[in-house]
Amino acid sequence: MLVITGPTASGKTRFAIEVAEAVDGEIVSADSMQVYRHLDIGTAKPTARERGRVPHHLVDVADPDEAFHAARFVSEADRAIADIAGRGRVPVVCGGTALYLKALLHGLAPAPGRDPEVRAELEARWDRGEREALRRELARVDPGAARRLHPNDRTRIVRALEVWRVTGRPISELHRAHRFGPVRYRALMVGLLTDRPDLYRRIDERVVSMVEAGWVEEVRQVLSMGYGPHLPPLRAIGYRQICAHVLERRPLDQAVAEIQQETRRFAKRQMTWFRRMPIRWVPADATAEVVTLWQEFCEEP
Known part of the structure; x- marks a missing residue:
């Protein structure tokens, strides 16, 4: 299969659609936020028109109060990939959730x-x-995890401490032991290369565009449906700040500035993850190059 990844705001959706059209593929989303229904603007979810061009899988498959984690993703992605390949088409996995x-x-x-x-x-x-x-406490018992996790990452910090309490072993040790596990799929991994100043500019502009497109109204609607701000998807970057604006009357310009700053930091952490992966980096307009790489990859023994 073909994997297209890269940091947030690097243009993965457009790129993946163009490549999928060229190779007769269907897209399997690997985005931990686009799985949630009702959260469209702040997740940069592909539009109805874009999904009409190329079928998308694992978009809008969970409600905001449902548990969605890596194990469920793998299970559902496996089924989607088998279905796509079984119909003679190419699975194109696209997303930035490393x-x-x-x-x-x-x-x-x-x-x-x-x-x-x-x-x-x-x-x-x-x-x-x-x-x-x-x-x-996490820095004392598992300094590796403490260095890797963002200070505001409540879910993963709690999970790392839970693993330590239950097993007496750091979660980073468990992850290291698994690092050289067997490959489950033969995949060509392509990453979209964007220089940092341009990426940060794109991030800042996209946040403003999301607000102008109705992000605040989207959050109001989701909250009115009974979904609380404590839910994991509403505590994510962007939704957390918009919730604070709606519920606590925090100034919108402050929320926007914080979202931009946290998203830039998130993009930097994504690149740290990606450096550990066998990714072929290409410019964000190199769709023809990737199609050629895919054809060569398929011809390899």
Whole structure:
């Protein structure tokens, strides 16, 4: 299969559609936010017109209050890929969620199940404002994870501490042990290369465009449907700040500036992940080059 990835705002959707049209493919989204229904603008979800050009899979497959994680992604992506290939078409996996791509290509690292009591205690401490104490605890027991995780990444910090409490082993150690797992798919991985100043400009402009397109109204609508701001997709970058604007009357210009800043930082973290992957980097307008690379890849023994 063909994998198209790159940092946020690098133009993956447009690029993947053009390539999929050229190779007779269908797109499997590897974006951890585009799976959620009702969250369209802030996730840069492909439009109805774009989905009309090329079939898309794993878009709008979960409600905002449903649990969606890497294991579910792999299961549903496997089914979509088998269906696409079974009809003689090319699976084109497109997205920037590096964890999902790694899990799809190499499988999931073994990890213990959830412990509801431990998790509830850690989440309650975070919600009481003890996040700094939790980050210090993680730095003490698992410095590798503490360095890798963003200080505001509540979900993964709580999970890392939960694994430590349950097993006595750092989650980063479990991930290292799994690093050389067997490859599940033969894939050509292509990344869209954008220089940093241009990428940051694109990020800043896209945030403004999302607000102008009705992002605030979208969040109001989702909240009016009964979905609370505590849900994981509404705590993600962008939705968290827009929720604060809607519910706490935080000035919109401050929310926009923070979203831009956090998104730029997120793009930098994405590139750190991508450096560990066997990606062939190409310019964001090199669709013809990628089609040629794909044809050569298919001819390899």
